[in-house]
Amino acid sequence: MQYFPLFVDTTKLNVLLIGAGEVASRKLELLGRTEACIKVIAIETSDEVQGYADKKRITLIQRAVVEEDIADVDIIYLATANEALNGHLADLATARGIWVNVVDSPELCRFITPSIVDRGRLQVAISTAGAAPVFARELRSRIESWLPPSLADLFDFVAEHRKEVQDRLPEFKARKLFWEHFFRSNGDRFDDKTLQRYEDSFQGLTAQGEILLIDDCTSIVMLPISAMPLMQRLDHIFSDIELPFTLNELVRRDATRENLVAISELTHRLEKGKRSLVFADRDKISQLKAHFPMAKHLKAGSL
Incomplete structure (x- = not known):
């Protein structure tokens, strides 16, 4: 993994953008949604960039960049048409310990900006490590169609009620069950019944134990999509x-x-409401299937 994904708190983040043309405008379209303090330096500016300056969203300095500008900032975006200048400033920023992104030149970047699906508090970032940004945009369009805009309001609702849930359910296990119940009943909707589903989710907080079985001959990539949520709920x-x-x-x-x-220990954890996965050879899985007929044997294409 060459690039490690991070979500950075933009509060009090100082961002410097060199260049103010079409490419810089695209960067500002996203950066402008953050809480970062943004400074733009360029000789000429596009109408879009000028619009951000007119709205006081950015500090715009209309002149050529100088080396002294590469200081006292957290990250830098270089979006000029001068490749030699971009390379020189990138080297300078890196030497000074400043993270730099050179638009369309991943080999000069200390970080890259992913393609982003924005649903308020829910953010999905997609990257191909700079190899195929067109495909990243295509994948983003698919995910955009899967995630309804109402998710932004839903996660605002969840954030507003997290403290109340912590107060009403001091134990982590109970809170985990609560949120599982809530999202199972509410799904990705935010409507006039969401509050009632929230209140209903405090009732009957009992864990249902579960055992999943996979043998070592099963191709994991061929498991059905319906198996994925089950594996994300596992305790052991x-x-x-x-x-x-x-x-x-x-x-x-x-x-x-x-x-x-031992089977007795698996039984004990099942009775305690724990969710377990056993990965073993076929003989062991067959033995466990006989002892736990309710267990789900995950195989290629089926549960």
């Missing part, structure tokens, strides 16, 4: 053999990883 993962990378990526990162335990 049991295996005496190394988990395939593709499987490890699908399960909850904070689920405990342990060696196989």
Whole structure:
């Protein structure tokens, strides 16, 4: 993984943008939604950039950039048409420990800006590490069609009620169950019944235990899409053999990883409402299927 995705708090973030043409305008379209303090330096400006200056959203300085400008900022975007200048300023910024992005030149970038799906508090970032931005935009358009605009209001609602949930349900386990119940009943909607679904979700907070079984001959990439939410709810993962990378990526990162335990221990955890996955050879999975007929045996194309 060359690029590690991060979400940066833009409060009090100082951003310098060199250039004020069409490319810079595209950057400002996103940066302008943040809380960052933005300074733009350019000899000539587009109407769009001038519009941000007229609205006092940015500080616009109309002159050529000088080396002294590359100081006292957190990140820099270089969007001039002068490749030599971009390269020189990028080297200068890097030497001074400032993160720099040179538009359309990933080899000069300390960071890159992903394609973003914006639903208020819900943000989805997509990157191809600079290799295929056109495909990233295509994927973004698909995700845009899957995520309704009402999610922005829904997550504002959730944020407003998190403290109340913490006060009413002091235990983490109970809060986790509450939010599972709420999102299962409410889905991605925000309407006049959302508040009632929220209140209803405080009722009957009992965990339902579950056991998932996968044998080591199963192709993980061929598992059905319906298996993905199940694996994101897991509390424990049991295996005496190394988990395939593709499987490890699908399960909850904070689920405990342990060696196989006795059937009695699996039974105990099931009765306690725990959700477990066992990854083992076919013989062991067959044995567990016989003992736990209610377990879900995940196979290619089916549950």
